[in-house]
Amino acid sequence: MTNEQTLEEPKPVKKGMLDNVLEQFNHAADQINLNPNVRKILSITNTEIVINFPVRMDSGDVEIFTGYRVQHNNALGPYKGGLRYHPTVDINGARALAMWMTWKTSLAGLPYGGAKGGIQIDPSKYSAGELERITRRFTYALGENIGPEHDIPAPDVNTNAQTMAWIADTYMSTKSTSERSKNMHVVTGKPVGSGGLEGRDRATGFGVFLTIKFWAEKTKQSLKGKKFIVQGFGNVGYWSAHFLQNEGAILVGVQDAFGSIQNKDGIKVEDLFNYAKSNHGSIVGFPEAKVLEGKDFFGLDCDICIPAALGNQITKQNADSIKAVLIAEGANGPTDVEGEKILLAKGVTIIPDIMCNSGGVIGSYFEWLQNRNGELWQLDEILLKIEKKLRTTFDKVTEYSEEKNLDLRTAAFCIAIERIEKAYILRGIFP
Structure with missing residues (x-):
């Protein structure tokens, strides 16, 4: 390099969602002096599943798809979180979204942990038949990594009630005849006529x-x-x-x-x-x-x-x-x-x-309970249940925010993390 040559200024690296959620987590953890061992556990995911699977297209050709399911934490209960179909789906995005789900379910007081995943795909480029085969093949590949008492997916970006119906049907078809009806709540967000909850769409x-x-x-x-x-x-x-x-x-x-x-x-x-x-x-x-x-x-x-x-x-x-x-x-x-x-x-x-946006997972919780207990609730009952849950959360977060002089996000994170910390301290860490 000659003396006349100069180095270009390095371009700032754009932070991804994982960087953001970790910064938010660490900021809240500092506020509450989170137990250092619990901080280590919550800073990483429990399980990460990456699946490359083949599907035959309408043309007869086979295409390979990549699907993800990241399970962040289940200290409070089964993993819970959506599946999205989008070209931007990748492992870091799934990690970030799974972490957010852990904080979301904890904050809402639900008996769930957090997970997220999906398929790296632009669904607009595929026919309905192809999307059904892609969904069913992905579900089959996930196997026992999902389950009604283990990990319960739900709709997310570019997935809907029909997607969930395909997943539920595929998953249940892998069980014995006597066990199939006991696995309806493997997913939430199903169509109302197929085990879904009135009002889950809204x-x-x-x-x-x-x-x-x-x-x-x-x-x-x-x-x-x-x-x-x-x-x-x-x-x-x-x-x-x-x-x-x-x-x-x-x-x-x-x-x-x-x-x-x-x-x-x-x-x-x-x-x-x-x-x-x-x-x-x-x-x-x-x-x-x-x-x-x-x-x-x-x-x-x-x-x-x-x-x-x-x-x-x-x-x-x-x-x-x-x-x-x-x-x-x-x-x-x-x-x-x-x-x-x-x-x-x-x-x-x-x-x-x-x-x-926690109304969705709160609604999913009521659908899960409805399937699990063989109950059936009406729309007005469900919306009242969601409102009651959300009002409790809103009041709790705003009071914490005012008491500790924190913004609402930090207050919400602190409440969510403290609930998980308490579970770890009470139960201990195996062995």
């Missing part, structure tokens, strides 16, 4: 709405006239918007994987939902809204922002442009650590994912 979005409603009550505000934006208009985004609009809030912007739209006078949620359903799931071209540049979405003038898509969407690159006073995390890990620091410095309130 449970996550309903929970997002409830935490926003509780925040409004606590801050003595009305949701009527409040403007909100939603990133992601799938199951969570749609139901969150549906319930908010019913309270008089105004949807002014939506972003999905295909594009972004806005209307400062308001977008009718049901009209957009019906349009997207008829437009291959896309909001693009909705006649009652204007096209918006994707980079400008989070900067829209609004009171409430609901990121309900994928992780790491709010970062230091766009956090400063956010005008909302409340972020309600419908997705898992949508705000990275650097973005959160900027938002907190601006005085923005963040309802953390492990509380905000």
Whole structure:
């Protein structure tokens, strides 16, 4: 190298979701002086399963797929967490999401641990028949790594009730005739006609709405006239918007994987939902809204922002442009650590994912109980049960936050981790 040559400045390495969840965990662990041995255990996952499996396509060709299931911790009960079908699915993402599930189930007071997984796939490129064969082959390959008292998957990004029905049927078909009916609760989020729970489809979005409603009550505000934006208009985004609009809030912007739209006078949620359903799931071209540049979405003038898509969407690159006073995390890990620091410095309130979107796993718990006990509950009963659980959690987190002078995420993590720490201290560590 000559004297005239200079080295380029190293580019900053973008943190992934695993980096974020570990930083959040360690920050909370420091706050509560977590037992160092328990910290070691919770810093890593218990089990990681990576499966490469073949499936015959409609063309007759065989394609190889990679599936993941990461089981983080089961100190409080069976592993619990979704399966997603998305090109970004990888081992580190599954690790991060599994950890978040551990904190989420603990915070909600459920008898579960945390797991997550999925298949690295773009499901839009495959037929319904191919997706069924992919799902059934993945389930078969997982074998005894899942089970109704061991690890209970649920829907997540790009999976739904039909996916869960295929998994349940495949898993049960590996059991003897007398044992099949005892394994219906191997997954939750099934169709209502196949062991599913009334209202499970809206449970996550309903929970997002409830935490926003509780925040409004606590801050003595009305949701009527409040403007909100939603990133992601799938199951969570749609139901969150549906319930908010019913309270008089105004949807002014939506972003999905295909594009972004806005209307400062308001977008009718049901009209957009019906349009997207008829437009291959896309909001693009909705006649009652204007096209918006994707980079400008989070900067829209609004009171409430609901990121309900994928992780790491709010970062230091766009956090400063956010005008909302409340972020309600419908997705898992949508705000990275650097973005959160900027938002907190601006005085923005963040309802953390492990509380905000926990309506889904709470609903899953009731479905699991319903199958396990041979009971059947009505929709109004279920929504009341979810509301009661979430209100208890919300009050607990906000009181802890105020008492310890912590942001809501750190308070939520502290409560969740302390519950697991207590279990380890009481039980001891084998041998």
